[in-house]
Amino acid sequence: MFKAIPFGIFLTLLVALFIGSGGSTGGVLEVFHFNVVMPEIGIDATVYWSWRLFLAATGLAFALLLMMD
Numbered sequence: 001m002f003k004a005i006p007f008g009i010f011l012t013l014l015v016a017l018f019i020g021s022g023g024s025t026g027g028v029l030e031v032f033h034f035n036v037v038m039p040e041i042g043i044d045a046t047v048y049w050s051w052r053l054f055l056a057a058t059g060l061a062f063a064l065l066l067m068m069d
Contacts, residue, residue: 004058004059007061007065008054008059008060009057012049012050013048013049016031016050019048019050020048021048026050028052029053030050030051031048031053032050033049034047034049
């Protein structure tokens with residue numbers, strides 16, 4: 001299960017980026033945005049996230065990892 005978490009994070013960020021940047025919340029997925037500001041290293045970014053999408057993506061990654069040898 002722990003191997004699936006990084007894949008779930010990556011898939012969530014990717015899908016939520018396309019849904020959120022289009023101005024939608026994704027309905028049941030409830031995609032929201034928040035700002036990440038780290039002035040000491042020059043980062044000022046908007047990140048889109050959905051906990052429901054994260055759980056679904058992690059479950060999908062876990063199932064795919066179980067099917068592989």
